[in-house]
Amino acid sequence: MYHSKITGLGYYVPDNIVTNDDLSKIIDTNDEWIQERTGIQERRHIIRGEDTTTSMGVKAAKIAIERSGVAKEDIDFVVFATLSPDYYFPGPGVLVQRDLGLRTVGALDVRNQCSGFVYALSVADQYIKTGMYKNILVIGSEVQSTGLDMTTRGRGVSVIFGDGAGAAVLSREEDLTKGILSTHLHSEGQHAEELVVKAPGMGGRWITDILADNDPDDESYFPYMNGQFVFKNAVVRFSEVINEGLLANNLQVSDIDMLIPHQANLRISQFIQNKFKLTDDQVFNNIQKYGNTTAASIPIALTEAWEQGKIKTGDTVVLAAFGSGFTWGSAIIKW
Numbered sequence: 001m002y003h004s005k006i007t008g009l010g011y012y013v014p015d016n017i018v019t020n021d022d023l024s025k026i027i028d029t030n031d032e033w034i035q036e037r038t039g040i041q042e043r044r045h046i047i048r049g050e051d052t053t054t055s056m057g058v059k060a061a062k063i064a065i066e067r068s069g070v071a072k073e074d075i076d077f078v079v080f081a082t083l084s085p086d087y088y089f090p091g092p093g094v095l096v097q098r099d100l101g102l103r104t105v106g107a108l109d110v111r112n113q114c115s116g117f118v119y120a121l122s123v124a125d126q127y128i129k130t131g132m133y134k135n136i137l138v139i140g141s142e143v144q145s146t147g148l149d150m151t152t153r154g155r156g157v158s159v160i161f162g163d164g165a166g167a168a169v170l171s172r173e174e175d176l177t178k179g180i181l182s183t184h185l186h187s188e189g190q191h192a193e194e195l196v197v198k199a200p201g202m203g204g205r206w207i208t209d210i211l212a213d214n215d216p217d218d219e220s221y222f223p224y225m226n227g228q229f230v231f232k233n234a235v236v237r238f239s240e241v242i243n244e245g246l247l248a249n250n251l252q253v254s255d256i257d258m259l260i261p262h263q264a265n266l267r268i269s270q271f272i273q274n275k276f277k278l279t280d281d282q283v284f285n286n287i288q289k290y291g292n293t294t295a296a297s298i299p300i301a302l303t304e305a306w307e308q309g310k311i312k313t314g315d316t317v318v319l320a321a322f323g324s325g326f327t328w329g330s331a332i333i334k335w
Contacts, residue, residue: 001048002314003179004128006138009066009168009303012059013044013290014051014101018145022073023159028152034159036228039266043291045145052086054095056165057141061100065137068169072100076133078107079124081116081295083141083324084147088106088200096139113195114262114323115139115185116295117166121319121331122183124170134172140295141165147197149222157223160265162291166299178334184244185329194226195324197323226284234264234322237273241322241330242276249332255316256282257335262321263287263297272320284310294323311335 019042020031034040043314057080065072080093093107117140124136132215142165148158173179199205201218210221238261246252253276261269266287273283284305293300298319305311315335322328 001176002129002131003131003181004125005172005173005179006168007070007171008064008066009167009299009306010060010063011164011296011300011303012056012063012065012165012299013094013164013294014046014056016045016047017042018045021160022222026150027158029155029159036049037267037291037294038160039285041288046143046163048146049121051143051163053082053084053141053143053165054086054092054099055097055212056143056163057092057139057167058099060141060165060167061096061137061139064167064169068171070135070169070171072102072163074135075102075105075137077105077124077127077136078102079110079120079136079138080107081110081112081120081138082142083111083113084143085292092141096137107130112293112295112323112327113325114264114294114297114327115321115327115329117298118319118321118329118331119185119327120295121168121170121180122185122329125180125183128170128172136170137167138170139165139167140297140299144294147222149219153219154222156227156282157225160292162293163292164290164296166296166303168299171196181332182231182245183250183329183331184241184248184329186237186251188326191229191326192324194229194326195224197223215249231265232270236266237322237326237328238268238272238320239275241328242272242318244334245318245330251332253277255332256318258311259283259318259320260301260305261285262296262323263290263301264292264323266292267321281310
């Protein structure tokens with residue numbers, strides 16, 4: 001039995017900065033309204049033709065691989081988390097394998113939305129723990145700006161999300177006191193429709209239906225979110241799954257050196273920070289700059305925290321996420 005250790009991190013965000021004031025020119029909203037409810041000041045949106053979910057993932061992956069010291073020829077497997085693939089099928093995992101020029105290794109796509117990176121990390125961790133693979137590339141990448149309702153009708157959701165990508169290389173670690181100590185995953189599908197894009201979907205409205213109806217009032221292919229319900233569930237599940245991870249490893253809240261929560265809403269992160277009585281130095285947030293980048297948010301934040309020297313060798317790092325599905329999870333890492 002082995003542990004898996006993060007040996008390389010990287011992230012990429014588009015150059016195009018979209019501020020709250022920029023949105024107020026096309027949506028009936030304002031900077032104060034957005035910041036009060038979400039903490040977001042700006043986000044990144046791709047420029048069509050310059051970036052895709054796959055290309056951003058590739059850019060983040062190149063940085064992570066270079067920093068890991070692992071040759072790309074030694075990458076054994078790819079796990080790609082996203083809700084916004086370039087194509088309905090195939091998924092972006094195989095496109096990354098192609099574009100990075102990797103060997104004909106396996107490529108797995110994870111569709112767990114805001115919890116996607118934690119789920120992907122857990123999958124990769126199990127493969128390495130059992131000895132099946134030695135080095136796995138894990139990516140979270142999202143292009144959401146092109147699928148949002150950028151009108152006043154959609155302002156409750158559209159002001160929240162941004163585009164970006166983060167990546168990590170997981171490698172085999174024989175010292176069982178280091179690396180990913182445990183991961184914890186959950187779901188509660190009875191609330192699936194509280195945060196959802198219903199169409200296109202084979203079980204309901206497919207492309208042919210949308211085109212045939214040509215209904216300008218059809219909102220089924222735009223994201224829907226029951227914001228208050230999601231918030232109330234998120235703060236409960238975040239707390240539970242963090243405590244679950246600590247308990248599994250005989251750790252106390254005081255042992256947390258850095259908590260990287262999914263960047264869903266700054267108010268959720270602040271609620272969790274206050275509940276666990278963590279200092280500002282123990283929690284990393286960057287939603288103010290990037291908005292909610294869904295599966296990309298944790299690897300982007302993790303990379304930035306590491307780059308800024310906020311994560312050091314020997315630190316206990318906790319990752320936690322909650323999102324559509326409902327799905328949630330945590331990872332406890334000894335750096």
